[in-house]
Amino acid sequence: MLSACSLITPKPSINPVIIRQVPPVEWLQPCPKPELTGHTNQELLTLTTTALAVIDQCNADKAAIKQWSESESSYE
Secondary structure: HHHHHHOOOOOEEEEEEEOOOOOOOHHHOOOOOOOOOOOOOHHHHEHHHHHHHHHHHHHHHHHHHHHHHHHOOOOO
């Protein structure tokens, strides 16, 4: 009769593991503003204005990613 007790298997315990992922450090570096040259003043102005707007947006995006990354690491 004691062998009947061995048929009862214990329920496995489930321990969830939370893995937090953050962007690589390289993604958090500011975009460098390049040296700009052009053939005409108008081309130079257009290129400069566009390049600086893109770089400013890039840096704003990276700042937001960095803020998110820091807030995610504070939950640990």
